Amino acid sequence: MTRLKLEGRTNVLKWYYKNHGSIVTTQRRFRRFYNSRTAPIPDTIKNIVKRRLSRELELSRTTVRRILEYDLNLFSYMIQVLQKQSIVQKEKRLTLAKLIVAKVEKEEIGIGNIDWSDGAHFHLTGYVNKQNMRI
DSSP states (O other): OOOOOOOHHHHHHHHHTTTTEEEHHHHHHHHHHHTTTTOOOOHHHHHHHHHHHHHTTOOOOOHHIIIIIIIIIOOOOOOOOOOOOOHHHHHHHHHHHHHHHHHTTTTTGGGGGGOOOOOOEEEETTTEETTTTTO
């Protein structure tokens, strides 16, 4: 996507604040308003907001970023992916976990023989922690 002009950046800011900081809604409004299939990516929207804040507060962008991250705990790179699991998938995972526990208790396999990887952590609630995931 090409660099946004002043009007586009202004509209992005306006829509971002009108929608209480919703990036997805801002992107939808952008696509609808400009009749475009593409919209600014979330990092672009956050950078526009940070630049505007730094100008209004007369602080450097670095200071604004530090305040947002360290004081307000607002991180621009936090990603949460939710994947719906079917009942069958949950049952299969539970069965496998019970089988492994039973084999470890019977000492058929040792914990040292299990290959623990640094992949994604899938929780039963459907949350996926992708911190160590490499694709």
